[in-house]
Amino acid sequence: MAQAISTRSLTKKFGRREVLHGVDFAVEAGSVFGVIGPNGAGKTTTMRCLLDIIRPTSGEVRVLGKDPRAGGPQLRRRIGYLPGELFLEGRVTGRTLLAHYQAISGPVAPGRIDALAERLGLDLDSHTRKLSKGNKQKLGLVQAFMHDPELLVLDEPTSGLDPLVQQEFHAMMREAQHKGQTIFLSSHVLSEVQQTADTVAILRDGRIIAVESVSGLREGAVRRVRFTANGTTAHDAGALLGGVPGVGHVEVLESGGSITLSATVEGAIQPLVRALGTLELTDLVLEEPDLEESVLKMYSSPADTGPADAGQREAAR
Amino acid sequence: MSTTLPLFRRAFFDSWRSTAAWAAGLAAATFLYLPLYPSLGGSAQMQDMIDALPAEMTKALNYDQIATGPGYTQATLFGLIGFLLMTIASVGWGAAAVGGDEESGQLELTLAHGVTRVQVVLERALSLFLRVVLLAALVFVLVRLLNDSAQLNIRPENLFGAAVLFAGLALLSGTAALCAGAVSGRRTYGLAAGAAVGVLGYVFNAVGRQSEDVEWLLDLSAYHWAYGNSPVANGAEWAAAGWLWGISAALVAGAAFAVNRRDVGT
Numbered sequence: 029m030a031q032a033i034s035t036r037s038l039t040k041k042f043g044r045r046e047v048l049h050g051v052d053f054a055v056e057a058g059s060v061f062g063v064i065g066p067n068g069a070g071k072t073t074t075m076r077c078l079l080d081i082i083r084p085t086s087g088e089v090r091v092l093g094k095d096p097r098a099g100g101p102q103l104r105r106r107i108g109y110l111p112g113e114l115f116l117e118g119r120v121t122g123r124t125l126l127a128h129y130q131a132i133s134g135p136v137a138p139g140r141i142d143a144l145a146e147r148l149g150l151d152l153d154s155h156t157r158k159l160s161k162g163n164k165q166k167l168g169l170v171q172a173f174m175h176d177p178e179l180l181v182l183d184e185p186t187s188g189l190d191p192l193v194q195q196e197f198h199a200m201m202r203e204a205q206h207k208g209q210t211i212f213l214s215s216h217v218l219s220e221v222q223q224t225a226d227t228v229a230i231l232r233d234g235r236i237i238a239v240e241s242v243s244g245l246r247e248g249a250v251r252r253v254r255f256t257a258n259g260t261t262a263h264d265a266g267a268l269l270g271g272v273p274g275v276g277h278v279e280v281l282e283s284g285g286s287i288t289l290s291a292t293v294e295g296a297i298q299p300l301v302r303a304l305g306t307l308e309l310t311d312l313v314l315e316e317p318d319l320e321e322s323v324l325k326m327y328s329s330p331a332d333t334g335p336a337d338a339g340q341r342e343a344a345r
Numbered sequence: 346m347s348t349t350l351p352l353f354r355r356a357f358f359d360s361w362r363s364t365a366a367w368a369a370g371l372a373a374a375t376f377l378y379l380p381l382y383p384s385l386g387g388s389a390q391m392q393d394m395i396d397a398l399p400a401e402m403t404k405a406l407n408y409d410q411i412a413t414g415p416g417y418t419q420a421t422l423f424g425l426i427g428f429l430l431m432t433i434a435s436v437g438w439g440a441a442a443v444g445g446d447e448e449s450g451q452l453e454l455t456l457a458h459g460v461t462r463v464q465v466v467l468e469r470a471l472s473l474f475l476r477v478v479l480l481a482a483l484v485f486v487l488v489r490l491l492n493d494s495a496q497l498n499i500r501p502e503n504l505f506g507a508a509v510l511f512a513g514l515a516l517l518s519g520t521a522a523l524c525a526g527a528v529s530g531r532r533t534y535g536l537a538a539g540a541a542v543g544v545l546g547y548v549f550n551a552v553g554r555q556s557e558d559v560e561w562l563l564d565l566s567a568y569h570w571a572y573g574n575s576p577v578a579n580g581a582e583w584a585a586a587g588w589l590w591g592i593s594a595a596l597v598a599g600a601a602f603a604v605n606r607r608d609v610g611t
Contacts (some may be wrong), residue, residue, distance in 0.1 A: 042611055079457045082608040105459035115450035118359055131351035132458040171454075 031090070032057040032179050032210035033078060038087035040073055047073050049234045050087065055227075060201065060211045062221030065231035071214040072112045074231070075183050078212070079109055092179055105134040108172035112183035112214075114164050116156040122167050123152040126174065134175035144170045147196055161188040173200060180204060182213040186220055198224050222319045242319070249317030253300065254290040256311040262287050265307070272303045286310065352455070352465055356442065356472035364476050367434040368483050374426045375487045379495045382417050405551040407572070414497035415578035418488060423511050424572055427484060431511065432543040435477050435519030440535030442469040443604060444526020453610040462609075466527060466601040473519050474593075481512035499577055506581025510571040513589030517567050518543040520596035527600035530609070542567060 033055040040048040048070045055061040063071050076082040077089055080096040089096055094103050116125065122145070130136045145152050150166040159167065165188045172180060186194045201211055201224050215221050221228055222242055230238045240248075253275075257265065262280040265287050269275050274295040281288045293300055297314070304312065348354065385391050392412045395403055403409045407424045410416025443466060446452040455465060485508040492499055521542040526535025546568035553562035553569065563569040570585040 042608075076453070076608075076610070081453055081456055081610060101459040101461055104457060107457070109454070109457035111450070111453050111457070113450055114454070117449055117451065119362070120359055124359075128351065128355045129454075129458060131348040131354075132455070132460050134459065168454075 030057060031055065032059075032092060033061075033212060034088075034090045035074070035077075036088040038074070038077065038089060039085045040070075040077065040082065041085045046085075047234050048077075048084075051231070051234070051236055053229050053236055053239060055210060055212055057210050058205065058208050059227060060205055060213070060225045062225035062228045063212070063214045063231050064216065064218050064221055064228060065214075067216055069231045070234040071216075071231055072183055075109075075112075075181050075212070075214065078181055079104060079107065105175070106178045108133075108175065108177035108180045108182075110168045110172040110180075110182045110185055112187075114168040116159070116164050116167065118157065119155055121153050122150065122156055122159070122170075125156055125167070126152070126171055129171045130174065133171075134177060136174045137176070140174050140176075141170060144173055144200075147200070148193055149196075162190060162193070165189055166193065169197065169200075173204070176204075176207065176209065178209060180209060180211045180213075182211065184215060185213055186215075194220075218319050245319045246317055248295065249319055251293045251297070251317045252290065252313075252315045253293050254288070254311075254313045255304065255307075255309055256286055256288045257307040257309050258286045259308045260287060262289075265289050268303055268306070269300075272299050275300065350468055350471070352460060352468035353471050356469045357475060360438070360472070360476070363434075363438070364479065367430060368480055370430050371427060371480055371484055372487060374430060375422060375484060375491070378421045378426065379418065379488065379491045379497065382414060382495045382497060385417075401555055404554045410575060410578065413578065414495070415499045415503065416575060418497055418499060419507070419572065419575045419577040422484070422488070423507055423577060427511065428514065428543075428547070428568070431477065431480060431515035432518045432539075434480065435473065435515040436522045436536060436539030436543065438473050438476060439519035439522030439539055440526045440532045442466075442473060442523050442526065443600060444523075444530055444535040445532035447526075447530045447609060448532050450610065456609055462605045463601045466523075466597065466604055470520065470523060470597040470600070473523065474516065477512050477515050477519060481508045481515075484508060484511065500580075503577055503580045506583070506586070507576040509586050510576050510581055510589065513586050513593065514546075514567060514571040516593040517589050517596075518546075520593040520600075524596040524600040524603070528603040530607075530611075 031054045033053075035051050035053055038048055038051040039046060051070070051074060053061075063074070065071055073082060077084050078091050078096055080099075083097065091099065092103060092106055096103065118125075120128075123141075126141050130141070142152070145166070148166040148169060150163055150170065156164070156167065165185075169185065172182060186197060189197060204211060211224075213221065213225070218228070222245070225242055227239060227241050228245065229236050230240075262282040266278055266280050266289070269278050269289065269291055272293075274293050276292050276294070278289065278291040293314075395408055395411060398408070407420040411420050443452065446455070452465075456462060485504060488497070488499065488504055489501065491497065518539045522535040522539025525538030526532055529535070546566045549562040549566035550569040550572070553559050553566060563573065567589065570588060573585075574582055576582070
């Protein structure tokens with residue numbers, strides 16, 4: 029099977045309010061697919077449709093080759109799900125709770141739960157309602173991963189996790205991918221998705237507005253370049269850089285015989301490197317591309333295609 | 346790992362503290378009320394006092410038969426304090442079973458696993474049934490134990506029938522709560538529906554007994570279906586028990602049907 033998930037013209041109405049207006053995407057089996065979008069864009073609703081928690085108003089959904097509703101319990105045993113908001117109440121220990129979820133999900137290898145809990149630094153013997161948000165999230169991750177499902181559907185998986193645990197979680201995702209598992213995850217920030225995902229879909233107001241491979245985003249991404257050079261003038265350096273395709277926002281400072289120039293570079297960097305080779309550089313910084321900026325270009329309206337400034341970034345989040 | 350009835354097991358065993366607490370409450374009520382019968386209900390003084398009360402009041406409280414052991418047990422334990430405790434327990438459990446679980450956000454994760462919605466409702470309803478039956482069985486056993494020492498003179502078969510009706514009456518409120526919670530996805534609506542069945546049943550019985558003009562209220566009162574002929578004294582009307590248990594089962598089926606058709610957690 030080539031596609032682990034596919035949706036076609038998926039719509040969902042709650043009463044009169046339509047929250048998904050025809051969502052189309054496909055997730056290749058064995059890949060990591062990230063959906064990003066602001067809160068309320070429809071990420072959680074889409075995920076719930078995959079698990080038959082919510083029934084689509086129209087359109088077609090296929091998960092592991094089956095319709096979620098027709099697939100029933102057999103299909104859901106092959107999926108690991110982490111809900112966006114995890115509520116665990118009751119006076120039971122994490123171990124007891126996981127034993128319960130084990131009884132209603134796919135087969136769990138012996139020792140798997142303890143191994144996962146140890147990796148994430150989760151104490152299985154404390155009561156679930158006394159756990160902090162981060163520890164509840166770890167418990168949720170353990171229940172999603174423990175039966176090594178073919179498909180993992182993770183809604184905001186790193187929310188509440190501290191950076192070290194996030195790294196461990198990223199390692200778990202890579203291992204899952206090596207084992208051939210497919211991962212479908214959501215986030216409201218790209219930085220989280222870009223580290224792990226192969227493909228990113230941008231969901232906004234109930235529509236997929238772009239599906240890009242992360243490497244494609246990287247190519248189209250905007251980098252910042254900053255260098256200091258001797259033996260040239262601000263005018264000459266500016267003219268040199270201005271002739272390089274993809275360079276914009278050039279700013280030059282001249283002081284005491286050297287100049288400091290900063291600019292943005294879009295697309296290929298080879299022409300820029302060639303141009304820089306003619307200069308007597310004393311310092312050079314070429315930053316890693318900020319995918320967030322290239323994505324935000326897609327978020328913003330077509331009329332406004334310039335690099336987003338900080339204000340727009342905050343607004344778009 | 347395959348375990349039989351995993352959802353039932355969780356619903357039943359994780360709530361053992363609650364079950365034990367209600368059992369302790371019912372036991373305390375039984376031990377408090379029944380041993381008082383020889384000095385209270387059975388005494389001539391008490392009968393004089395009850396005769397002095399307005400007839401409407403004794404009817405409303407079902408105290409018109411309080412001078413006999415079975416009548417006293419019927420009026421105080423099965424008809425009042427036990428009815429109250431059992432109904433509250435059953436309504437609380439019923440409202441929490443589906444509506445409360447959905448409202449707290451936990452049902453979503455359960456349904457994302459290898460279970461069907463019908464299975465979730467049925468197994469949790471089974472847990473409710475079993476807990477209510479356990480409490481009714483406890484009351485049956487305790488009344489049997491106190492029968493001689495408290496001079497109650499209750500016939501075992503009548504006590505058994507009363508316990509079946511006692512459980513059925515509580516189940517009706519509990520399954521009404523379960524059904525309303527399952528339809529709405531809200532615990533509060535479940536509590537309201539369950540409480541309405543219990544309270545209106547009691548009130549319709551108390552008012553309906555006052556005069557022939559309002560006797561039709563008795564037909565609407567589940568309390569009167571169960572206790573209209575004082576089962577502890579006169580034996581159960583099994584048709585009434587069939588109605589109580591049958592409607593409860595139908596409410597569970599309705600809950601399963603409703604949950605199976607709608608979106609969860611929205």
